[in-house]
Amino acid sequence: MADPLRLGIAGLGTVGAGVVGIVQRHADLLTARTGRTIAITSVSARDRSKDRGVDLSAYAWEDDPVTLAKRDDVDIFVELMGGDSGPALDATKAALAAGKDVVTANKAMLAHHGQALAEAAEAAGRTIRFEAAVAGGIPVVKALTESLAGNKITRVMGVMNGTCNYILTRMESAGLPYDDVFAEADALGFLEADPTLDVGGIDAGHKLALLASIAFGTKPDFDGMRIEGIERISIDDINRAADMGYRIKLLGVAQQTADGVEQRMQPCLVPASSPIGQLEGGTNMVVIEGDAVEQIVLRGPGAGQGPTASAVMGDVCDLARGIRIPTFGQPAGTLADSPPARSARPAPYYLRMTLADKPGALAKVATILGQHELSIDRMRQYDHAELEAPVLIVTHAAAPDALDAALRALETTDVVLAPPVALRIEAV
Ligand code: NAP
Ligand code: HSE
Numbered sequence: 001m002a003d004p005l006r007l008g009i010a011g012l013g014t015v016g017a018g019v020v021g022i023v024q025r026h027a028d029l030l031t032a033r034t035g036r037t038i039a040i041t042s043v044s045a046r047d048r049s050k051d052r053g054v055d056l057s058a059y060a061w062e063d064d065p066v067t068l069a070k071r072d073d074v075d076i077f078v079e080l081m082g083g084d085s086g087p088a089l090d091a092t093k094a095a096l097a098a099g100k101d102v103v104t105a106n107k108a109m110l111a112h113h114g115q116a117l118a119e120a121a122e123a124a125g126r127t128i129r130f131e132a133a134v135a136g137g138i139p140v141v142k143a144l145t146e147s148l149a150g151n152k153i154t155r156v157m158g159v160m161n162g163t164c165n166y167i168l169t170r171m172e173s174a175g176l177p178y179d180d181v182f183a184e185a186d187a188l189g190f191l192e193a194d195p196t197l198d199v200g201g202i203d204a205g206h207k208l209a210l211l212a213s214i215a216f217g218t219k220p221d222f223d224g225m226r227i228e229g230i231e232r233i234s235i236d237d238i239n240r241a242a243d244m245g246y247r248i249k250l251l252g253v254a255q256q257t258a259d260g261v262e263q264r265m266q267p268c269l270v271p272a273s274s275p276i277g278q279l280e281g282g283t284n285m286v287v288i289e290g291d292a293v294e295q296i297v298l299r300g301p302g303a304g305q306g307p308t309a310s311a312v313m314g315d316v317c318d319l320a321r322g323i324r325i326p327t328f329g330q331p332a333g334t335l336a337d338s339p340p341a342r343s344a345r346p347a348p349y350y351l352r353m354t355l356a357d358k359p360g361a362l363a364k365v366a367t368i369l370g371q372h373e374l375s376i377d378r379m380r381q382y383d384h385a386e387l388e389a390p391v392l393i394v395t396h397a398a399a400p401d402a403l404d405a406a407l408r409a410l411e412t413t414d415v416v417l418a419p420p421v422a423l424r425i426e427a428v
Contacts, residue, residue: 008078089113107134111209133210164201236352236383241350282302
């Protein structure tokens, strides 16, 4: 039998302990499938005394993940600490420089440093695999990189943050306001240490940036993404959307346009009857469209110990079998610079605004929309409060740039009392 494949694991939290568990539980199965023994040689975390629910006594302990990454008895450095820089980045660089392959679940690090790390991996004749970084247990990186390699990918979209989907679906099912459900999600331990990564759309944006790079052969470009979070979605928005046959989802869309790659992560209205519209709780869904395959829909757990460790081990097994694919599916030097495209296809928009209840207020809004070529499809005034008139407008298809300009103009008036909530109605 071939030599054992030796893992050094840095990070023994939710995901790291899950990976140790699979290696221990499924040793025979992993060997049968890869033809090699998968052995953990060394581990690292901050607190050596912490009980992690797995037996670590057979492994060498390193306090410093950089030291672990460089050990002679490590073939694959498994980075499961997290963070876009700091120890995760330092140790990943050290591992590549020392000639190790890297498996990571760290979307933040790759979204910010993926190109440089991919180049470093190639210079060392190694690769970085990151299935667990995008949509947890769903094998979407593998699907895009390998199974769909014969396609020109036209669009990748989906719901890639389970916490946001939990919050939005729970608000609807329980009729609870955002703040209450946010507190609930916090109590359940769903939120990242910095919750703005989740509810601000940043975590999902990191994931989309990685998929877009593979799909379109471009350098990962997180900074070129348009990102809006779900913080301003109210129970009113959810109920009004439901009345019209829609659900609100934090939806990521990446597509190649004539001007470059368009990437956006924003709350959108999607048809309630569509597969994405029906997605409940913390589940993720990724939809991939290619010229030959047409449409693939992948659905599954986007987070959690088992699903994320499952994805890590898929990468480890590939490396054990000798499958070493370039980090983003093609050599890093061939990934194109792609200007961020801002001009998404026109779409109808849902606008909620609170107007001053005085003569001419609505007329002023209608005039500004008209001046920006936005045509009103439907309009409703509801729940009238003293001196304030909440108004809901659905536009005909409008160009996003025109909408943005109209929103800026609306905010400068004395009749719109708070920045409007504007949600794209996406055909999915
Ligand atoms: P976690 O539970 O917070 O665990 C992080 C681990 O890293 C802990 O064991 C911690 O040590 C260790 N660590 C942190 N800083 C360190 C340092 N300076 N030196 C050595 N060890 C250090 O995080 P997690 O949920 O497992 O997430 C790990 C990675 O997977 C992140 O990149 C995350 O985004 C990604 N991910 C997580 C999920 C999920 O469902 N949890 C899903 C997809 C992707 P101590 O335990 O001693 O504090
Ligand atoms: N915070 C992330 C989520 C974890 O809610 O989807 C998985 O990346």
